[in-house]
Amino acid sequence: MTKQDAAGMTRRQLYEAQQRKRSIRIAATSTALVIAAIVVLVPLTPGWEKVKRSFFNWDTLVDTFPKLLDAFLINIMIFAWSAPAIAVLGLLIALARDAKSPALFPLRIFGAAFTDVFRGVPVILTVYLIGFGIPGLGLPRPWNSPYIWGSLALILTYSAYVAEIFRSGIDSVHHSQRSAALSLGLSERQVMRDVVLPQAVRNVVPSQMNMLIALQKDVSLLSFIGPVEIFRQAGVFKSLLANFTPYVGAAIIFLIVTVPATRYADYLMARQMRERR
Amino acid sequence: MAKLELRGVEKRFGEATVCDGIDLDVGEGEMVCLIGASGAGKSTLLRCINLLEPIEDGAIYLDGTDISVPGLDPQTVRSRIGMVFQSYNLFPHMTALENAMLAPRRVRGVTRAAIQPEVEELFARFGLADRMGNYPDQLSGGQQQRVAIVRALAMRPEVMLFDEITSALDPQLVGEVLDVLLMLKDQGMTMVLATHEMGFARQAADKVCFLKDGRIIEEGAPDAIFDTPKMDETKAFLARALK
Numbered sequence: 246m247t248k249q250d251a252a253g254m255t256r257r258q259l260y261e262a263q264q265r266k267r268s269i270r271i272a273a274t275s276t277a278l279v280i281a282a283i284v285v286l287v288p289l290t291p292g293w294e295k296v297k298r299s300f301f302n303w304d305t306l307v308d309t310f311p312k313l314l315d316a317f318l319i320n321i322m323i324f325a326w327s328a329p330a331i332a333v334l335g336l337l338i339a340l341a342r343d344a345k346s347p348a349l350f351p352l353r354i355f356g357a358a359f360t361d362v363f364r365g366v367p368v369i370l371t372v373y374l375i376g377f378g379i380p381g382l383g384l385p386r387p388w389n390s391p392y393i394w395g396s397l398a399l400i401l402t403y404s405a406y407v408a409e410i411f412r413s414g415i416d417s418v419h420h421s422q423r424s425a426a427l428s429l430g431l432s433e434r435q436v437m438r439d440v441v442l443p444q445a446v447r448n449v450v451p452s453q454m455n456m457l458i459a460l461q462k463d464v465s466l467l468s469f470i471g472p473v474e475i476f477r478q479a480g481v482f483k484s485l486l487a488n489f490t491p492y493v494g495a496a497i498i499f500l501i502v503t504v505p506a507t508r509y510a511d512y513l514m515a516r517q518m519r520e521r522r
Numbered sequence: 523m524a525k526l527e528l529r530g531v532e533k534r535f536g537e538a539t540v541c542d543g544i545d546l547d548v549g550e551g552e553m554v555c556l557i558g559a560s561g562a563g564k565s566t567l568l569r570c571i572n573l574l575e576p577i578e579d580g581a582i583y584l585d586g587t588d589i590s591v592p593g594l595d596p597q598t599v600r601s602r603i604g605m606v607f608q609s610y611n612l613f614p615h616m617t618a619l620e621n622a623m624l625a626p627r628r629v630r631g632v633t634r635a636a637i638q639p640e641v642e643e644l645f646a647r648f649g650l651a652d653r654m655g656n657y658p659d660q661l662s663g664g665q666q667q668r669v670a671i672v673r674a675l676a677m678r679p680e681v682m683l684f685d686e687i688t689s690a691l692d693p694q695l696v697g698e699v700l701d702v703l704l705m706l707k708d709q710g711m712t713m714v715l716a717t718h719e720m721g722f723a724r725q726a727a728d729k730v731c732f733l734k735d736g737r738i739i740e741e742g743a744p745d746a747i748f749d750t751p752k753m754d755e756t757k758a759f760l761a762r763a764l765k
């Protein structure tokens with residue numbers, strides 16, 4: 246039997262509890278010090294009063310926040326139709342790049358070229374080229390809408406990245422799974438669909454979550470070709486009120502969405518790491 | 523005519539010849555054990571029989587039909603020959619039952635309802651009736667390997683290949699898997715095993731083949747191989763393996 250003290254803890258548990266308390270004390274003290282330094286030092290800078298007025302104006306924030314939220318609905322809308330399209334196209338491109346049959350060789354080349362091109366060009370350039378270029382062809386309404394072509398630019402770029410992630414997921418499935426499935430008489434296609442893909446997709450969920458978060462932010466790039474989404478709306482307010490606070494408001498709205506999503510993705514990633522071990 | 527006949531089977535990986543002219547007859551209902559040091563080519567030979575590896579030269583006959591013709595559709599052959607691996611290789615995203623029903627449903631095109639009674643019966647026969655709903659990571663190694671055997675049997679194969687199926691198991695779980703092999707033998711299954719279980723090979727095999735460097739150096743009845751080996755290589759190997 247181990248020796249226990251009054252609280253029913255072993256010597257080791259007692260020691261660990263003490264250590265934990267000590268770490269918490271140190272972490273709390275150092276955090277408080279850093280915050281105090283910022284609160285005390287930043288207002289001492291010569292430009293602080295001006296910055297405070299133009300970036301952290303409470304009244305402006307309260308006045309513009311609802312409109313910013315409205316504009317954010319446009320971001321959500323663009324995100325909502327782009328994300329599924331990206332998932333489907335990304336998966337198709339991943340499969341095309343891994344196609345083995347010679348008849349599908351052109352598909353493989355196309356898949357490779359596609360990912361090279363769209364991963365190689367900055368998103369904003371793709372948005373400009375497609376978002377201004379295609380409506381420039383003089384298409385009739387609604388086909389000249391920047392929503393359509395801007396979304397397409399995002400879909401193409403993100404599909405290229407998402408396809409590569411799916412491919413790494415497919416590679417991560419051990420080849421013995423393929424052997425086992427083939428030995429049962431399944432065809433290559435059935436092996437892919439029933440055995441490899443389900444495991445591959447599951448393996449890359451955390452990475453794809455991170456792509457979704459990046460996409461959510463990059464939707465704002467469409468503001469450069471027309472749609473009045475949250476970033477553009479904040480810009481409108483800035484010009485109107487000669488104040489930068491709406492940008493801070495927009496940043497807050499983004500953070501409300503992306504911080505929980507990022508935490509969740511990290512949680513999934515950590516859980517997967519534990520399962521692998 | 524034997525159920526399975528290998529004639530001059532040759533397999534190369536690049537420069538390395540891993541199967542170097544293998545001749546082997548496996549009669550209907552026979553159990554043949556392949557023994558030999560690590561790297562002798564046992565696994566590769568089994569993979570060749572199941573057409574998981576194409577062979578360079580020679581021929582493999584199943585019921586007298588050459589199944590090693592280049593370009594032949596391997597699916598039909600594989601659905602007639604079951605294979606079980608050292609590392610179980612169950613599909614981790616499916617329950618034991620789903621693992622076993624996947625191939626019949628996809629390859630034979632039968633419905634879930636049509637195949638389920640037969641597959642459940644298999645699970646029951648091998649003492650897994652209460653494990654069908656479990657995922658592989660909820661099963662012990664011995665249970666996983668028995669599920670893998672059931673999964674192969676669900677295709678109603680005519681020949682079964684076993685590649686060191688007890689090597690990854692804790693010693694106390696080996697017995698339950700070997701018992702399954704004895705049951706299959708009683709039922710008249712034709713089987714080829716690569717194995718390091720010398721005691722089992724001696725007790726259960728109809729024929730034992732000793733492989734070295736991709737060749738069958740010596741073959742014969744278990745007693746002959748284990749008690750009166752003729753070749754020096756066999757003697758040396760057994761001396762080490764039985765120590």
Ligand SMILES: Nc1ncnc2c1ncn2[C@@H]1O[C@H](COP(=O)(O)OP(=O)(O)OP(=O)(O)O)[C@@H](O)[C@H]1O
Pocket residue numbers: 535540558559560561562563564565566567686716
């Ligand atoms: N896919 C492959 N590519 C190249 N070489 C291979 C491949 N598979 C097997 N080999 C080689 O072929 C030889 C025989 O391997 P094999 O796995 O068949 O031996 P084994 O008798 O099953 O050994 P063990 O008892 O360790 O399982 C080894 O030298 C191995 O390195």
Ligand SMILES: [Mg+2]
Pocket residue numbers: 564565566685686716
């Ligand atoms: Mg082997």
